[in-house]
Amino acid sequence: RAKQRGRDTYHCFDPDLDQALQVRQERRRRFAQAIDGDELRLHYQPQVDMASGEVVGVEALVRWQHPQEGLLAPGQFLPDIAGTSLEVDLGEWVLSQALCQLQAWREAGITLPVSVNISPAHLLQEAFPERLAVLLEGNPQVPARLLNLEVLETAAMHDVDTAMAVIRRCQTLGVHVAIDDFGTGFSSLTYLRQLPVDLIKIDKSFVRDMLTDPGDMAIIESIIYMANRFDRAMLAEGVESLEHARALFRVGCTLAQGFGIARPMPATHVPKWLDEWPLRQEWADLQRPIDGSHLV
Ligand code: C2E
Ligand code: MG
Ligand code: MG
């Protein structure tokens, strides 16, 4: 039996490790059931242009409605499936679910771009663009341009040549591609130049402390400067307050997403939120001059 397990043989001599492995295996089995058993949900978080007040899209974020444990966030189950084929199964589910939702919104007269997070294992599959094309063909009423793929900076860096080729082929289909958690991958400069992405998402870790940490502010300003030089759009994630929004606005980043604008919500809540958003005066005020001259 030890022989069958090949390189994992040493686990036989470490009962704790063996048990940890079994727990992980069990969690994976359970997650596979969750995909098939309709226990996953997508919540949607708005993305707005603070300069115009326009809602430019929503990001789909997966949750697991666990029958015993309640609503689980991605951080509570994604680590267990990292690097396994379950990431691909999840990605397929998320893509088809998001396309269904896009279609349903369009039928309700709502044209709203949807961003989905694509895991590294999924994106870097050679066949990914073909699979994506099949899914798009299955939803002929949904224009491909309404779908955005969010790709982690670290994923793109892992195998730049493949990532570049795959991203280009996806863009040929008409979908947009964003680079997620930008600034956390340590090689940002080079990759920004090479990767043909449409949007850069500034990681929320820099946004969080930008008001108090001059270092984080400097990083944000550098990202904005680079994005402009390379002619890429940029969006700040983790915008938790109006103060963050104002500071971002001032340094030239007007696309924003964060709890200060809206928390991720079930699809059924989105139409109501879209109706109410233009009425939120404090955010509308952002569009007025911010140099203080209107105050004198
Ligand atoms: P992400 O793609 O960077 O998504 C943004 C995360 O930040 C979300 O967490 C969102 O709820 C959270 N967030 C949004 N605004 C704020 C804010 O103002 N402050 C703070 N502190 N957080 C904010 P969530 O939903 O827990 O997702 C975490 C990560 O899990 C995502 O980060 C993404 O990398 C991954 N993920 C989520 N859904 C999927 C999915 O369908 N597929 C894959 N492969 N990964 C996913
Ligand atoms: Mg994302
Ligand atoms: Mg992110």
Ligand code: MG
């Ligand atoms: Mg993140």
